[in-house]
Amino acid sequence: MKVRRSLMKHNLVLAAVVCVALMASACGPDVPPETTVSQKTEQFNELMKRPDIDRAAAGYEELYAKVREQVTAEVPALKWEVANPESSAACGNDFAAVNADLRKNDAEVKGLANWVAKGNLPDFQWKHVASTVGQVAGTYGFGGGEVVVDQPGNHEIVFRDQYNAELNFGTAVNTTLLLRTGCHLTAEAKKRGTPAAPPTY
Helix, strand or coil, X not given: CHHHHHHHHHHHHHHHHHHHHHHHXXXXXXXXXXXXXXHHHHHHHHHHCCCCHHXXXXXXXXXXXXXXXXXXXXXXXXXXXXXXXXXXXXXXXHHHHHHCCCCCCXXXXXXXXXXXXXXXXXXXXXXXXXXHHHHHHHCCCCEEEEEEEEECCEEEEEEECCCCCEEXXXXXXXXXXXXXXXXXXXXXXXXXXXXXXXXXX
């Protein structure tokens, strides 16, 4: 009987020690959970490293003009005309959080006016002229050149820069030059320097 009481007493003491330990751990100093920057802020901060959309578009327009000039110098028969006006849209999935819940976009992509020259660029000239376009684009940070189409009388190549802008040069029935920017903050958002607060309804 004494052994049993002693064992019960021992168990109660052990239980008390465990409870005290648990209480101590529960009542210890609060350690704040690890905090992370919101996706919206992360994406906005990434875009702050880039020029605003107006400055970016101005640089691309300069590139655009030099490409047309160089192509015309090599193939004088090509006469460039604007086919479609400039357009703009919200950024794609990579920066979708920046514009989430906003009435007016903080970030956007632009499609510069499309240029078309009537007539096809002959196959024997294509590689040389495409290479020239690539060289001019390279001075503006565009690399490589992805061949999209390479068939007799039908060619298309795309160059991209660090912001994922795309310069598209092709020839088929007509010869075309297209440029779409990557995602950039608007001048207003860039000047503000922080994400816009969602509207209150």
